[in-house]
Amino acid sequence: IALAVRRLGGGTIAGAVGGLWFVAVMAGSFNRFVGMNDPQLFAQLIMGVALVWFLARDARGKSLDLPILLMVFAGFIKHNIVVIPATALLWLALRDGRRALRPVVVGVLAAATGVLICLAAYGEVFLSNLFVPRQYRVMRILENVGRLQWILPAMIVWSIWAGRWQTFRRRR
16 A cells, blocks of 8 residues: 555655555454455455556556456455456546556456356356345444544545645645
């Protein structure tokens, strides 16, 4: 997280705060996952490495195919982290649509190939398990809103700080 923040233009302190905030939120809100056989954090680690690699290669104008392939791999560890590569590719497309085309095609083809391999290996049960319906309850949603108490203050502080920092940098 700290490396991604730095790659996106944040300072050392901003990177450290981002990384520490993630650890604090995870420790405070998701401690029930300690010792659980759930690959979420492992997949997030690989996806984070891929994101930092993506940002570094983008800054140097190099091919983004390999970081995208690593993101696809991480998505096969835990599929619900698709937002990271989607956001990275959208960010790239908004900056340079032509440059984004190849990584998008590579990512889609790699993901489709992976799904086809899994279908061949596991059959249709792969898709039914992948898209298993989730139960949503209003009370659970309301209970989880309470977890925002740890995230919302950081978002407010960050938005105020980022706005003032941009104003400060423009004046210099």
